[in-house]
Amino acid sequence: MYRYDEQDRQIMQERVAQFADQTQRYLAGELSEAEFRALRLMNGLYFQRFAPMYRIAIPYGMLSSGQLRMLAHIAHSYDRGYGHFSTRQNIQFNWCKTEDIPKIFGLLASVEMHSVQTSGNCIRNTTTDPLAGVAPDELEDPRPYCEFIRQWSMFHPEFAYLPRKFKIAVSAATQDRAAVQVHDIGIYLVQNAAGETGFQIWVGGGLGRTPILATRIRDFLEKPHLLSYLEAIVRVYNQHGRRDDTNRARIKILVRDLGAEKFAELVEAEWVKIRDGVLKLEDSDLQRMQTYFTTPEYDAGAAADSRFAAQLESDKAFARWVRYNVVDHKQPGYKAVYISLKAPGIPPGDATHEQMQALADLADRYSFGEVRSTHDQNLVLADVQQKDLFELWQALEEKQLATANIGSLTDMICCPGLDFCGLANAGSIDVAEKLNERFDDMDYLYDLGELRLKMSGCMNGCGHHSVGHIGILGVEKKGQEWYQITLGGNASNDASLGDRIGPAFDKAHVVDAIENIVKVYVDNRESEEERFLDTYRRIGMEPFKARVYAQEEAA
Amino acid sequence: MTLPLSKRVIRDRQIVEDPWLHLADEDALPESGDITVSLERWQSDNDALKAYAGHVGLRLDSDTDVEETGLAINDIPLIVLDFPIIDTNKRGYHPVGKGYSQAYLLRTRLGFKGEIRARGPAVMRDVLFYMSRCGINSFEMDESKDINDALKAFNEMTVAYQPSADSMQPAFMRRRNTAA
Ligand code: SF4
Numbered sequence: 098m099y100r101y102d103e104q105d106r107q108i109m110q111e112r113v114a115q116f117a118d119q120t121q122r123y124l125a126g127e128l129s130e131a132e133f134r135a136l137r138l139m140n141g142l143y144f145q146r147f148a149p150m151y152r153i154a155i156p157y158g159m160l161s162s163g164q165l166r167m168l169a170h171i172a173h174s175y176d177r178g179y180g181h182f183s184t185r186q187n188i189q190f191n192w193c194k195t196e197d198i199p200k201i202f203g204l205l206a207s208v209e210m211h212s213v214q215t216s217g218n219c220i221r222n223t224t225t226d227p228l229a230g231v232a233p234d235e236l237e238d239p240r241p242y243c244e245f246i247r248q249w250s251m252f253h254p255e256f257a258y259l260p261r262k263f264k265i266a267v268s269a270a271t272q273d274r275a276a277v278q279v280h281d282i283g284i285y286l287v288q289n290a291a292g293e294t295g296f297q298i299w300v301g302g303g304l305g306r307t308p309i310l311a312t313r314i315r316d317f318l319e320k321p322h323l324l325s326y327l328e329a330i331v332r333v334y335n336q337h338g339r340r341d342d343t344n345r346a347r348i349k350i351l352v353r354d355l356g357a358e359k360f361a362e363l364v365e366a367e368w369v370k371i372r373d374g375v376l377k378l379e380d381s382d383l384q385r386m387q388t389y390f391t392t393p394e395y396d397a398g399a400a401a402d403s404r405f406a407a408q409l410e411s412d413k414a415f416a417r418w419v420r421y422n423v424v425d426h427k428q429p430g431y432k433a434v435y436i437s438l439k440a441p442g443i444p445p446g447d448a449t450h451e452q453m454q455a456l457a458d459l460a461d462r463y464s465f466g467e468v469r470s471t472h473d474q475n476l477v478l479a480d481v482q483q484k485d486l487f488e489l490w491q492a493l494e495e496k497q498l499a500t501a502n503i504g505s506l507t508d509m510i511c512c513p514g515l516d517f518c519g520l521a522n523a524g525s526i527d528v529a530e531k532l533n534e535r536f537d538d539m540d541y542l543y544d545l546g547e548l549r550l551k552m553s554g555c556m557n558g559c560g561h562h563s564v565g566h567i568g569i570l571g572v573e574k575k576g577q578e579w580y581q582i583t584l585g586g587n588a589s590n591d592a593s594l595g596d597r598i599g600p601a602f603d604k605a606h607v608v609d610a611i612e613n614i615v616k617v618y619v620d621n622r623e624s625e626e627e628r629f630l631d632t633y634r635r636i637g638m639e640p641f642k643a644r645v646y647a648q649e650e651a652a
Numbered sequence: 653m654t655l656p657l658s659k660r661v662i663r664d665r666q667i668v669e670d671p672w673l674h675l676a677d678e679d680a681l682p683e684s685g686d687i688t689v690s691l692e693r694w695q696s697d698n699d700a701l702k703a704y705a706g707h708v709g710l711r712l713d714s715d716t717d718v719e720e721t722g723l724a725i726n727d728i729p730l731i732v733l734d735f736p737i738i739d740t741n742k743r744g745y746h747p748v749g750k751g752y753s754q755a756y757l758l759r760t761r762l763g764f765k766g767e768i769r770a771r772g773p774a775v776m777r778d779v780l781f782y783m784s785r786c787g788i789n790s791f792e793m794d795e796s797k798d799i800n801d802a803l804k805a806f807n808e809m810t811v812a813y814q815p816s817a818d819s820m821q822p823a824f825m826r827r828r829n830t831a832a
Contacts, residue, residue: 102827104811104823104826104827105823107810107811108809108811108812108813108823111808111809111810111811112809114808115808115809118808119778127798128778131744131745132745132776132778134744134745135745135747136778218746218749245824248813248814248823248824249813249814250814251813252782252809252812252813252814253813253814254752254781254782254783254785254786254812254814254816255749255752255753255756255782255785255786255816256749256752257749257752257779257782258747258748258749258752258774258779259749324814332753335749335750335752335753336717336750336753340738340740340746340748341738341740342740343740343746346740370761374815375815375822375825376814376815378824379828381828382824382827382828385827
């Protein structure tokens with residue numbers, strides 16, 4: 098993974114000192130609440146419902162074991178013992194004290210981490226495929242480009258006060274595991290007719306109040322131009338994006354209002370003026386960056402192992418975990434392992450400091466000391482030998498980290514909702530818990546197959562409800578918590594936005610409604626292979642609507 | 653139209669007395685002295701301004717496309733950019749960041765060599781460094797802000813990750829040299 102050099106270290110140290118000074122001036126009353134707001138947000142510090150929330154960047158989801166240990170230490174010493182992994186591959190702490198933040202920031206810097214631009218109207222952490230570098234369906238490792246983007250966007254003097262937040266995602270695999278099309282800029286690595294690898298550029302995706310999928314504005318961009326092209330897009334956005342209404346300030350609205358074609362014209366016109374300027378990357382730059390992401394020293398004989406096959410035969414629970422949580426690897430004899438942070442009774446995405454410590458140790462023992470975070474709020478050990486899987490599974494079991502539910506209904510994405518977030522209309526964690534109780538029959542759950550449930554506590558859509566196969570959105574009606582349900586959303590290659598089923602449900606009925614929706618699917622699917630999403634796309638909304646509201650009336 | 657005398661600004665990282673008077677559109681031209689006017693006045697009152705004895709600077713609002721003013725920009729001694737704060741949807745303090753791109757374009761694309769000044773409520777110590785990277789070299793802050801303290805802003809960051817309108821060499825270019 099990327100390691101800081103002298104320059105990275107210096108820039109971070111300077112930032113830490115700067116933020117410590119800003120915080121101190123705020124606490125001393127020299128900076129007003131309002132003035133400090135933009136400054137603290139740009140360092141990931143929110144003032145929330147009960148306590149400040151501190152969001153730490155995990156650049157494109159990569160964590161070393163040492164970094165994870167530091168997060169565990171922060172959870173233990175400065176929070177209430179746990180952290181929450183977000184849908185942007187970041188981690189947030191909900192109970193830190195404002196005056197401790199500069200110190201925590203310093204601790205982060207000591208392990209080459211930071212919280213810069215994890216909030217505010219600036220370019221946020223770039224995200225990517227959690228299987229980057231190991232996925233069999235990958236064209237090329239996307240992480241070197243993510244790191245270029247990290248550096249270019251960080252402390253960018255021109256783009257610190259954009260109309261609104263700005264998110265970039267990169268994917269290099271056939272299957273999009275980074276939800277590229279719901280980002281302000283989405284990048285797919287692709288090959289052109291000549292067999293060269295470059296970038297396909299999408300813009301204007303975003304969730305929230307007005308969910309919109311991104312539009313492709315460039316089929317192929319040569320590698321040296323990555324940064325100049327991004328700069329052109331963001332400059333056009335900074336100049337033309339709306340600022341009069343927060344709900345219309347994202348680039349998606351600009352692209353929609355201008356039309357993607359016109360927007361693309363503006364970008365190209367800007368880009369030709371800078372494409373051969375200082376931002377142009379040289380081959381040597383690209384090569385230097387790639388040296389940070391070389392393949393680890395795999396054991397060439399790993400595939401010769403026969404223990405794994407025997408263990409699969411003999412242990413059903415292990416086999417089940419492997420089936421759901423373990424995926425193929427490009428290196429024979431190796432697997433990538435999803436660590437589910439969706440155990441029943443625990444808020445989705447939460448991990449305790451003990452779990453983080455344990456995972457760091459397991460990463461050292463089994464996976465070259467690296468861990469990744471995923472956009473659906475789980476973790477990944479990306480380089481595990483198949484012969485070690487059984488032992489790893491047992492160790493994970495001990496820490497409640499082996500819930501075999503990846504991709505299933507209980508592997509839901511869920512924002513913090515009313516429990517923590519100042520903007521929330523309704524609780525999401527408690528609904529998640531009820532869903533877990535309702536769908537506690539694992540066999541039934543497995544029978545349902547891939548079913549992506551996503552839930553947000555308000556229109557802002559941090560829980561990506563619009564692109565859930567089933568989406569749940571918390572709304573407020575007369576001071577009560579209500580839930581709107583959408584069906585048919587999807588965040589992968591064939592991305593789509595969910596359709597609303599009808600009137601919202603109150604807390605007492607939302608879980609029943611989900612259960613009924615699931616029953617309609619089970620009754621109507623053509624085969625066990627047909628996923629919920631595919632059934633919905635085939636049969637449409639009516640059968641779901643009929644069942645769900647019939648039940649309502651009878652009740 | 654009286655102006656606090658001895659108004660002070662930061663120019664080229666030093667605190668200096670400010671000679672400029674910002675003339676509102678309805679204000680009559682003074683007898684003498686350096687003034688700034690809005691783009692509208694610049695265009696509508698062009699003859700009078702040409703004949704004016706003192707220097708005339710130009711104030712641009714943040715919506716102006718600096719590449720499209722049609723002016724001989726390099727004959728202008730001072731361009732003042734506006735940095736407002738808006739309270740969008742009552743969600744609070746929202747500094748408008750268009751001026752950063754305006755400054756960058758003035759310096760790099762239009763080759764503007766004169767003074768570029770940042771003015772408006774968003775101008776404060778903690779943004780001066782980014783502003784200066786974008787090519788702004790003078791700063792007019794609200795009286796309530798500590799101008800001496802603001803000078804510290806320029807020394808807080810000594811490394812840059814990306815090129816802008818200043819002379820800081822970005823990290824990726826520096827690495828080319830060290831690796832060779
Ligand atoms: S979706 Fe709404 S409630 Fe949930 S975290 Fe985002 S802003 Fe808060």
